[in-house]
Amino acid sequence: MAVAQYSLPPLPYAYDALEPAISAQIMQLHHSKHHQTYITNLNAALTSQLHALISNNLPLQLANQQIITFNGGGHINHSLFWENLCAASESKVTDAKQVVAEIEKQWGGIEEFKDRFWENVFGYSREWVGMVGQR
Known part of the structure; x- marks a missing residue:
């Protein structure tokens, strides 16, 4: 049995689109490193949770819930964050x-x-x- 895996969504704009407010370097770091880390950890915790459920390992299930909540929240928050930014020239x-x-x-x-x-x-x-x- 496999667990669905989350992946890093592409940004709806180039890394340098928000300069000078946010540099391309910061955007790339936060998108490709920080956001990706939330996804990597979420996917690992979901796989671990599947094994914990199958083996009826309650302590691991509880520990995984916290990891899933934290990293799932980080993934959701970053995804929403990226979607709600735009270049000043595109602001409504x-x-x-x-x-x-x-x-x-x-x-x-x-x-x-x-x-x-x-x-x-x-x-x-x-x-x-x-x-x-x-x-």
Whole structure:
């Protein structure tokens, strides 16, 4: 029995398309090295998980779940990140005021947006993160 393998998706633009904001060197490093590492580790953990399930190895199953979550999340996050970047010349947002207006319309303000973001992404408020970070 084989496990489906994930692969590195191609960028929808050249590595140098975001210069000068992000250099081609940084884009290549993050895409071909960092993102690829998430995929490599995810694929290895999925294969390990299959063997752990077949052999009824519960401790390994639990350990693999954490590895799959971390590396699967890294793969998903990077894939979304690449798809949401573009060269400034291709941006559909011509004025940051448009973004602020949409945030205010949806969440009532920038601070409310930040609070909801932290709660939904991390499961706790940024005030709690700040308090823990100061300890």
